[in-house]
Amino acid sequence: MTFNTYAIFAYASENEKNNQEETQSRIPDLKAGKWEPIYSMGKNLFPSVVISTITLKNGGDWDTESNHLGENWGTIGIAVCSPKDNCSINVEISSDTFIKPTTFIGTLPKKGITYFIFPDLKYEYEKLLMVSQKIPEDLTFKVSIDRKADMDKTDHIQVRSINECVYYFVDYDGNSVDTPWFFAAYVNENHPYIHRILADALKAQRVSSFSGTLGNIESQLEEINAIWETLKKKGIRYSNITTTDDDENPELATQYVRLIGQSINYSQANCVDGSVLLASILRKIGFNVSLITVPGHMYIGLIFGTNEDSFICIETTMIGNYTLEEAIEEGTNDFTENESKFLSDSDEYYEYNIINIMDARAMGIISIKDSLSHQL
Template identity: 30%
Template sequence: MQCEKCHQTGSKQYLLLLLLFVFSLPIHGQLPKVLKDAGDVLKTGTETMRSLSGFIDATKRTTAQFNKSVKVIKSNTPASDVPADQVTKPKYKKGEFTNFKWEPIAYFDGQIFPSMVISMANYNGNIDDAFMNSVKSSALGFRFLSDKSYIPLKWEIESSDKSYFDKVSGDFMSQQAGQEVYFMPNIPWNMSTLTKQISSSPINIIFRVFDEDGNKSEKSIPLFMRSINDCIYRYHEQKFDFLFTAFIQEQHPEIDKILKEALNTKLVSAISGYQGDDVNTILQVAAIWKVLHDRGFQYSSVTTTSTNSTNIIASQAVRTFDNSMKTNQANCVDGTVVFASLLRAINISTVMVLTHNHCFLGFYTSKKKNKILYLETTMLANSDIIDQVKTPSKKNQAYVDQFMQAVRYASNKEYPEYKAANDLVEIDVDYYRNFVRPLPF
C-alpha cells in the first residue's frame, strides 16, 4: 500500500508535467467592471417627456440619453427647507393634478425578480449611472415632470398582497420645472417571503400621489413576481450577468462536511487554500471533485424559467448551492455555482465564464492571480478513466486523471474557442461579492 506522503508526491510530479502544457495558455485581459459604461445602447421602455401634454411612449432611449435627461433620486428635499414664497401648490381638477404629470415605474417588463431584490438590497458601492440607480433592487417608483418648481406632494406604494410588503409612504418635492425625475424609494420587502418564492405568481401594486388637502391620484399596475431561482441576466441591451454570483453560497453549512470528505480522500494533507504551491491548490480542487463525483452528482440541463426570455428580457433558472446539494443535480451554471461556493469557502478565487449558451468555472492557482485554470463542471459525472482502474492503490490517481480531463477540456479547448469567437465574459466572483450579496439558504 502506498503511503499518503508518497502518493501526494507522485500526484504532484504527474500534475507538474500536465501543467507545463496547460499553463502555456496566455493570461487573459482585464476582468469585467461591475457595470457597463453609460454609453452602452439600452432601450429603457420610456422616452423623454417633452411637454406636459403627456408622456411619450417610446422604446428607443439609450443609456446616454437617459443619463442626460433624467435625474434619479432616492430621498428628497423636505418641504420645510424651501422658502414658502417659492413653493407652488399642486393644482387638482377632475381627479387629476394639472401642473405636473406622474406615472408609476415598474421595470423588467412588469416583473419582479426576488433574486435581484435580495442580492442588491444592501448594495453599498457607487454606481455612477442614473439608469442603473433607477433599476437596482426593486425598481419600483415614480416618474415626475412638472411645469413649476417646488411642488410638495405626498406618495404611497402599497402591495395588495401584504406578505410581500404592506405600504411605504413619504413626501416628495418636485424641485425643478421641466426636469424629468425618477423617484425610487426603498421598498420594505419581506425578505423571508421573497426567499420562499419558489414559483411565480401575480401581484398588484398600487401607486398614489396626494396633496396636503387630501386630493389623490391613484394608479394600480399588475406585476408578476418571479421565482427566487430565476436570475435576470439581460434587460434590453443592459447585461446583469453579474447577478449569477448571488447564487453562490460560500457559508452554507454543508460545505464543512464536503471539505472534511475532501480531506479524507488523502489527495491532500490539508484544506489550506493558497498556503501551498500551485499543484497543492489544484489537488484541493481535485479532492472536492472526487467527493462530489462519489456523491453521485449528475448533469441536468433544466434552465427554463417560469416565463420565457424575450428580445427585451432574458433570465435563467439557477439552482443555489443549497438546491444542488439537495438534488445532486446541476446544469452548467449550477455546477459552476457549486464549485465557486466551495472554493470561495477556502479562499480560492474563482471566475464564472459565461458564453451565449454555456457557463464554466475558472480558478486561480495562487494568491497572485497570475495563473488560471478552467474546469468543465458538466463532466463531473464522467467515470471512463476511473472505471478502468481495478486496484485501490491506483484509484486516487485515476480520479486526478478524470479531473484533469475536465480541466484540459475547458482550458485548452472551450476557453480558446469561445475567446476566439468573442463569445465570453469572465465574472470575477471576489470582485462582485463587494456589491452582490449571496441569497440566503
C-alpha cells in the same frame, strides 16, 4: 497562463441595441401634475435582484440622470410630471405580501419635467427567499403632489422565483442593460452544506487538510481534485434544464439557477448550477474564483499557484463522468481559444464575461441565502 482581472460590467450588446431601436420607451406621456406607476423590469418583482443588490455600492448605467430620484437600483416606482418649480412630492408604495408601506418624500425641482421616483422599498426578505414559483401580487400606490393627495392606484405584478437570475433587461426608458454579474449572487461561499462536503473529502482521506492558495501548486490541485471527487461521489450529474418564462421575451432574459441545496438534493446541475456550486466551495477555501460565460454556456476560472500567477478553467458539466484533469483541459482550452473576446470592448462579444466573485462582493453583490438549507 497569466490571469488579468477583468471588470464586472453592464452594457448593451449590438443585438440588444438593435432590439432597443425596435423597443419604444414605456415612459407615459404625462400632463403637469399627473403620474403613473413604472417598472424597470416589466411588471415583475425578482427576489434575486432585490436580495443581491441590498448593499450594492453603485447604481445602474440607466439611472444616472438628474430626474431619477430615490433608490438607484429601484425597479418599482412612479413617473410624475411636476406642475411647478420646487414642487413637494410624497410617494408611498406597498403590496399585499412582500413590500411594507414605504414612503419617499422629496421635491420636484422644475415645472413640466417628468421625474422618475423609486422609493427604497422595505421588502419582506424572508418571504421573498421562499418564492419557488411565479405568483401574483397587488401593489398599492399613494401619491401626494404639492401637498394634495391623488387617488390611490392598484397594479398587478408577478413575483418571480428566487431561482430566476436576470442577466438582461430593457428598462422603462427603453434602455438595454446587461447584468451578467447577478450570477455572482448564486455563489454562496457561506452555505452550511459546504462544511459537510469538505468534511466528507477529509473523511475519505483524499487530502489531509484544506489550505487553498497557501499551499504549493501540487497541493492546490490535490485539494481541488478532492472536492471534485467528493461531488462525483455524491452523484452530481449534468442536467440541461434551462427553460424560463422569458425565453421568447425580447425585453427580459433570465436563467433558472439552482441554489446549492437544490443541486445537492436532486443530484443534478446544469452548467450554471455546477459552476456556482464549485465556485462556492473553492471560494470558501480561499481561491480567487470567477464565473466564465460564453454564448449559451458557463464554466469557472480560478487563480492558483504559489504566487497566484496562474489561471485555469474547469468545465463543470464534466463533473459526473470525467476526471478533473480532463475538465481543466476542456475549460482552459475553451478560454484560451476565446481569450481575445474576453478582452475585447466590442459589442460583438458581449456574451463573453468573466464575473470575478471577489470583485462582485466588493461591488456589493451578496449571496442569496438558501432558505431550505436546514433540510439538508
